[in-house]
Amino acid sequence: xxxxxxxxxxxxxxxxxxxxxxxxxxxxxxxxxxxxxxxxxxxxxxxxxxxxxxxxxxxxxxxxxxxxxxxxxxxxxxxxxxxxxxxxxxxxxxxxxxxxxxxxxxxxxxxxxxxxxxxxxxxxxxxxxxxxxxxxxxxxxxxxxxxxxxxxxxxxxxxxxxxxxxxxxxxxxxxxxxxxxxxxxxxxxxxxxxxxxxxxxxxxxxxxxxxxxxxxxxxxxxxxxxxxxxxxxxxxxxxxxxxxxxxxxxxxxxxxxxxxxxxxxxxxxxxxxxxxxxxxxxxxxxxxxxxxxxxxxxxxxxxxxxxxxxxxxxxxxxxxxxxxxxxxxxxxxxxxxxxxxxxxxxxxxxxxxxxxxxxxxxxxxxxxxxxxxxxxxxxxxxxxxxxxxxxxxxxxxxxxxxxxxxxxxxxxxxxxxxxxxxxxxxxxxxxxxxxxxxxxxxxxxxxxxxxxxxxxxxxxxxxxxxxxxxxxxxxxxxxxxxxxxxxx
Amino acid sequence: xxxxxxxxxxxxxxxxxxxxxxxxxxxxxxxxxxxxxxxxxxxxxxxxxxxxxxxxxxxxxxxxxxxxxxxxxxxxxxxxxxxxxxxxxxxxxxxxxxxxxxxxxxxxxxxxxxxxxxxxxxxxxxxxxxxxxxxxxxxxxxxxxxxxxxxxxxxxxxxxxxxxxxxxxxxxxxxxxxxxxxxxxxxxxxxxxxxxxxxxxxxxxxxxxxxxxxxxxxxxxxxxxxxxxxxxxxxxxxxxxxxxxxxxxxxxxxxxxxxxxxxxxxxxxxxxxxxxxxxxxxxxxxxxxxxxxxxxxxxxxxxxxxxxxxxxxxxxxxxxxxxxxxxxxxxxxxxxxxxxxxxxxxxxxxxxxxxxxxxxxxxxxxxxxxxxxxxxxxxxxxxxxxxxxxxxxxxxxxxxxxxxxxxxxxxxxxxxxxxxxxxxxxxxxxxxxxxx
Numbered sequence: 001x002x003x004x005x006x007x008x009x010x011x012x013x014x015x016x017x018x019x020x021x022x023x024x025x026x027x028x029x030x031x032x033x034x035x036x037x038x039x040x041x042x043x044x045x046x047x048x049x050x051x052x053x054x055x056x057x058x059x060x061x062x063x064x065x066x067x068x069x070x071x072x073x074x075x076x077x078x079x080x081x082x083x084x085x086x087x088x089x090x091x092x093x094x095x096x097x098x099x100x101x102x103x104x105x106x107x108x109x110x111x112x113x114x115x116x117x118x119x120x121x122x123x124x125x126x127x128x129x130x131x132x133x134x135x136x137x138x139x140x141x142x143x144x145x146x147x148x149x150x151x152x153x154x155x156x157x158x159x160x161x162x163x164x165x166x167x168x169x170x171x172x173x174x175x176x177x178x179x180x181x182x183x184x185x186x187x188x189x190x191x192x193x194x195x196x197x198x199x200x201x202x203x204x205x206x207x208x209x210x211x212x213x214x215x216x217x218x219x220x221x222x223x224x225x226x227x228x229x230x231x232x233x234x235x236x237x238x239x240x241x242x243x244x245x246x247x248x249x250x251x252x253x254x255x256x257x258x259x260x261x262x263x264x265x266x267x268x269x270x271x272x273x274x275x276x277x278x279x280x281x282x283x284x285x286x287x288x289x290x291x292x293x294x295x296x297x298x299x300x301x302x303x304x305x306x307x308x309x310x311x312x313x314x315x316x317x318x319x320x321x322x323x324x325x326x327x328x329x330x331x332x333x334x335x336x337x338x339x340x341x342x343x344x345x346x347x348x349x350x351x352x353x354x355x356x357x358x359x360x361x362x363x364x365x366x367x368x369x370x371x372x373x374x375x376x377x378x379x380x381x382x383x384x385x386x387x388x389x390x391x392x393x394x395x396x397x398x399x400x401x402x403x404x405x406x407x408x409x410x411x412x413x414x415x416x417x418x419x420x421x422x423x424x425x426x427x428x429x430x431x432x433x434x435x436x437x438x439x440x441x442x443x444x445x446x447x448x449x450x451x452x453x454x455x456x457x458x459x460x461x462x463x464x465x466x467x468x469x470x471x472x473x474x475x476x477x478x479x480x481x482x483x484x485x486x487x488x
Numbered sequence: 489x490x491x492x493x494x495x496x497x498x499x500x501x502x503x504x505x506x507x508x509x510x511x512x513x514x515x516x517x518x519x520x521x522x523x524x525x526x527x528x529x530x531x532x533x534x535x536x537x538x539x540x541x542x543x544x545x546x547x548x549x550x551x552x553x554x555x556x557x558x559x560x561x562x563x564x565x566x567x568x569x570x571x572x573x574x575x576x577x578x579x580x581x582x583x584x585x586x587x588x589x590x591x592x593x594x595x596x597x598x599x600x601x602x603x604x605x606x607x608x609x610x611x612x613x614x615x616x617x618x619x620x621x622x623x624x625x626x627x628x629x630x631x632x633x634x635x636x637x638x639x640x641x642x643x644x645x646x647x648x649x650x651x652x653x654x655x656x657x658x659x660x661x662x663x664x665x666x667x668x669x670x671x672x673x674x675x676x677x678x679x680x681x682x683x684x685x686x687x688x689x690x691x692x693x694x695x696x697x698x699x700x701x702x703x704x705x706x707x708x709x710x711x712x713x714x715x716x717x718x719x720x721x722x723x724x725x726x727x728x729x730x731x732x733x734x735x736x737x738x739x740x741x742x743x744x745x746x747x748x749x750x751x752x753x754x755x756x757x758x759x760x761x762x763x764x765x766x767x768x769x770x771x772x773x774x775x776x777x778x779x780x781x782x783x784x785x786x787x788x789x790x791x792x793x794x795x796x797x798x799x800x801x802x803x804x805x806x807x808x809x810x811x812x813x814x815x816x817x818x819x820x821x822x823x824x825x826x827x828x829x830x831x832x833x834x835x836x837x838x839x840x841x842x843x844x845x846x847x848x849x850x851x852x853x854x855x856x857x858x859x860x861x862x863x864x865x866x867x868x869x870x871x872x873x874x875x876x877x878x879x880x881x882x883x884x885x886x887x888x889x890x891x892x893x894x895x896x897x898x899x900x901x902x903x904x905x906x907x908x909x910x911x912x913x914x915x916x917x918x919x920x921x922x923x924x
Binding site: 077078079085087092095097098099101196197198199200201203204205231232233234235310311313314316317318319320322323324335339357371375 | 528531532533534535536537538539540567569571572573576577578579624753755756758759760761
């Protein structure tokens with residue numbers, strides 16, 4: 001049934017409505033894929049297929065809706081009641097929450113079925129999913145490569161067809177980059193448009209839930225389900241719900257997009273080639289494409305770093321082993337010793353973020369503290385990009401500056417040294433959307449080679465999710481780059 | 489060398505809102521079974537988020553307003569980091585910059601005590617120490633807690649106690665807190681230092697933490713003054729430190745020094761956007777507040793034309809003030825609009841306490857009666873004085889030349905003419921007025 005899993009969600013629902021397929025059979029197909037591929041890919045930390053199949057059976061014959069019975073994977077940073085939630089950390093290795101993340105709940109309430117919880121970098125610190133405390137996830141296109149991260153398990157689950165929709169979270173390319181490396185579509189809405197309640201917090205002011213899927217239609221359907229104001233999250237925005245899927249529109253004629261020139265000058269020729277091809281396609285559709293300069297290639301990364309480390313150290317303070325999570329079995333004499341023992345269970349990379357948190361606010365001179373300085377520049381840069389959006393409908397960057405990445409590479413000092421500039425440029429491309437809350441989408445635009453898809457990253461002014469979905473949709477339909485299937 | 493105590497106060501008061509500060513758990517935790525009023529949010533479970541309780545913010549605005557604070561247009565929450573088992577998130581959500589209220593004051597015994605700030609935060613859980621183990625009860629975790637910080641404006645223990653009583657009265661009057669000390673709903677932290685030069689603050693202060701009775705505050709201050717005086721007498725400066733108070737022996741004891749103070753690493757709470765109250769929203773809250781004492785004094789002085797000195801005596805007791813207004817209403821209802829009634833009612837309430845038991849209507853009757861008599865008497869007085877002066881023009885001349893002894897003769901004449909209806913003092917005053 002290879003064909004079945006190359007159909008879009010609306011096509012599958014049509015088959016089910018027409019009696020050609022059942023939800024139970026659909027889930028069976030997923031189960032087969034899990035059996036066949038999961039041992040190699042290792043996208044999941046926890047699988048819940050038995051329950052999913054039972055639920056699928058109950059859905060049959062009761063009617064259809066877009067997300068009804070759709071097999072879904074959920075990044076292990078979202079709490080799921082009754083299902084182990086670990087954030088890929090030994091700190092929460094046995095944590096089974098009794099409450100649900102709101103985005104997850106909204107998808108479940110729309111009918112989606114949980115296949116399992118996907119792997120990630122521990123507490124989302126990383127961009128390769130190699131820093132999970134439990135396992136390394138492989139890229140379904142090339143098992144020697146990383147799937148990207150931190151939502152690497154999510155991207156791999158979609159690419160390997162062990163889920164049709166993935167709930168993931170974005171923070172410094174956490175959706176954008178793995179989506180690109182795995183040849184799938186990833187979208188994150190405007191900050192505040194979807195609830196963060198139940199995402200195990202890394203950096204509160206930066207992260208945001210999002211969706212990964214095989215095609216733009218499915219991504220639109222998933223996104224539609226998770227957006228909306230939430231009384232449990234004070235940072236959510238009270239804006240009307242939109243019908244992203246119904247309003248997908250191929251007509252992008254007259255839209256203006258900007259390509260950031262200094263980034264293009266820094267990435268490899270093959271990525272530039274892919275983006276030039278994309279520009280050619282867009283121009284043919286009547287989209288205006290212009291190259292623009294950028295204010296500073298380093299500043300956003302620096303602001304990000306200050307805010308990120310401060311927030312991470314703060315958010316991870318709660319893991320003290322007193323109420324839940326890892327607790328040492330050793331006898332401890334003092335409270336400090338107990339904390340030390342318990343918190344030692346954090347991985348090396350997580351510990352580094354915590355101990356390098358800048359001294360944030362000086363009690364005597366709060367306005368002079370580095371944190372406030374960062375906030376000040378953050379506002380200034382936001383205003384700068386906001387102004388650009390008065391002229392342009394979207395800004396385009398590569399979805400990753402690394403074409404493909406072999407497992408183990410990032411641990412290699414030499415590789416790190418050689419790729420310092422690419423890492424820096426990657427920050428320039430990924431930071432604006434998380435720092436300033438713009439909606440962004442990542443979608444495949446071609447291949448560097450048959451086992452290495454390449455993606456582009458498109459972001460726009462706040463609350464313009466429909467705009468970027470339409471741009472991606474028009475491109476997908478014009479090129480047929482849709483539901484890409486790894487040949488492995 | 490004469491040393492003057494310099495004392496400031498931090499007061500924590502639990503608000504009596506229905507729900508906790510950032511979740512929907514019940515806030516009233518007194519006497520509850522441990523860990524029965526908890527949820528993922530107040531336990532700081534992974535992924536949970538705080539949503540501020542609007543009623544708690546409104547109540548904090550009321551307290552700040554009653555303490556004559558400037559209300560900020562934007563309230564910003566901040567995280568204060570430290571590790572302790574009763575603190576679920578590893579940080580307390582409190583306010584750092586832009587608290588609810590700042591720069592206030594209240595008057596205690598004619599002295600202005602400045603309020604530095606009024607802010608809202610969440611309470612912590614409670615540790616229960618058993619023989620071999622320590623347990624944590626989180627029912628109190630997340631209960632809204634208002635912190636009122638005074639400037640170091642106190643010099644005497646009596647002022648401190650009067651201030652604390654006034655603050656307690658204010659929050660109770662606003663019906664936003666019960667402030668029952670024995671239940672831990674009001675907790676006090678005096679900071680004490682001594683100086684030989686009142687115009688300059690000493691370069692140290694000693695904070696005494698978590699005291700839950702007025703008596704203990706008195707004890708702690710008394711002990712600290714003694715302890716610090718001894719140190720200063722030796723020519724040394726007491727150390728800046730935090731101390732506890734042992735109510736058994738009435739002594740304070742060392743807890744931690746400035747050097748080992750935690751670096752709290754405050755930063756703005758990213759999970760809660762700044763809370764904005766529009767101006768008219770704040771006005772609405774203020775309008776719905778019961779009148780503050782200061783406003784009441786102003787109103788009594790202006791509306792009833794009473795001397796401020798008398799007003800203070802009435803307004804200190806809500807019952808007296810209410811009685812005054814009930815009596816006033818009776819008099820005005822009868823069509824008496826004369827402002828002079830105000831002072832007369834005040835005088836009666838202050839001087840003739842035994843009458844306060846009467847129904848306001850009867851009391852009003854007595855006031856009206858007394859004013860009438862007074863007016864009739866005034867007429868009689870002038871007629872009689874006129875006749876006496878007419879009859880004794882010679883003596884009047886002598887008086888005007890400085891022979892003041894004649895006054896007593898004239899008073900005697902007038903008294904016998906009035907047949908005892910006028911008293912000597914009234915006659916004397918009247919005579920002097922006319923003779924001058």
